Amino acid sequence: MKKPLIGITAPWSVETWKSDPEDGGYYYVGQPYVEAVVRAGGIPVLLCPEYTEESLHDYVKQYVQSVDGILFSGGGDVKRDSDEELPTLRGQQPVRYDFEAELMKQAYEQGVPVMGICRGFQMMVEVFGGTLAEDTITGHSQKVAPEQTWHPITIELDTALHDIVGQSNWDVNSYHIQKVGDMPKDFVLTAKAEGDIVEGIELTEKNFVGFQFHPEYLARRDDKAKAIFDRFLQSVKENMEK
Numbered sequence: 001m002k003k004p005l006i007g008i009t010a011p012w013s014v015e016t017w018k019s020d021p022e023d024g025g026y027y028y029v030g031q032p033y034v035e036a037v038v039r040a041g042g043i044p045v046l047l048c049p050e051y052t053e054e055s056l057h058d059y060v061k062q063y064v065q066s067v068d069g070i071l072f073s074g075g076g077d078v079k080r081d082s083d084e085e086l087p088t089l090r091g092q093q094p095v096r097y098d099f100e101a102e103l104m105k106q107a108y109e110q111g112v113p114v115m116g117i118c119r120g121f122q123m124m125v126e127v128f129g130g131t132l133a134e135d136t137i138t139g140h141s142q143k144v145a146p147e148q149t150w151h152p153i154t155i156e157l158d159t160a161l162h163d164i165v166g167q168s169n170w171d172v173n174s175y176h177i178q179k180v181g182d183m184p185k186d187f188v189l190t191a192k193a194e195g196d197i198v199e200g201i202e203l204t205e206k207n208f209v210g211f212q213f214h215p216e217y218l219a220r221r222d223d224k225a226k227a228i229f230d231r232f233l234q235s236v237k238e239n240m241e242k
Helices: 031-039 056-066 094-110 119-127 160-165 223-240
Strands: 005-009 043-047 069-072 114-117 151-155 169-172 188-193 197-203 208-211
Touching (some): 005 094, 031 223, 056 094, 069 094, 114 119, 119 197, 119 208, 160 188, 160 223, 208 223
Parallel strands (some): 069 114, 114 208
Antiparallel strands (some): 151 188, 188 197, 197 208
């Protein structure tokens, strides 16, 4: 059986780092996402938001038909340096947002397995009817290397994540200042941090999983994080065989 093709969404530097749009910027993705996919047995391909308003639907449709699973990456952390209103996910990266929202909806409709990490997790929340809280949080932007852990989470019983990790308490890393307000429709809470901060969700019948933390970094040292990618690739392969 051929190795699954796993699409990984790519941020655009013009939006994330405000680079000069005159030279076009560049699309990119953190190497740990690619590394985690390859180690789990997948072939990574970058999904780039190079579309027009008129071409978006068909452009995304061809992507969804070409890959076996999709990983929605993080990146582009929102900063709050003033009293101005916190920018929305779309406000931060509008080109990327519209592309990823359409990509996630079509993946859902076509039964393509999806994993969302950090911003990708937050996209999953918003696209499927949940919300992000307007207030920011502290204590979740770690000051140590991303492979190191920062805070504990509690994993809910009778979830796929608990089956993967095999325990109810786990230390993870953390890089965010926003939290989930309302849960997305039909999704199940899989993990939370102190203060009822949502750290994981899943919709098992669609093979959709999301994590606020970064398992791609943890996978370098922690077999439990590696197992998250192993299980995701397993679900992708099973879906390919249908």
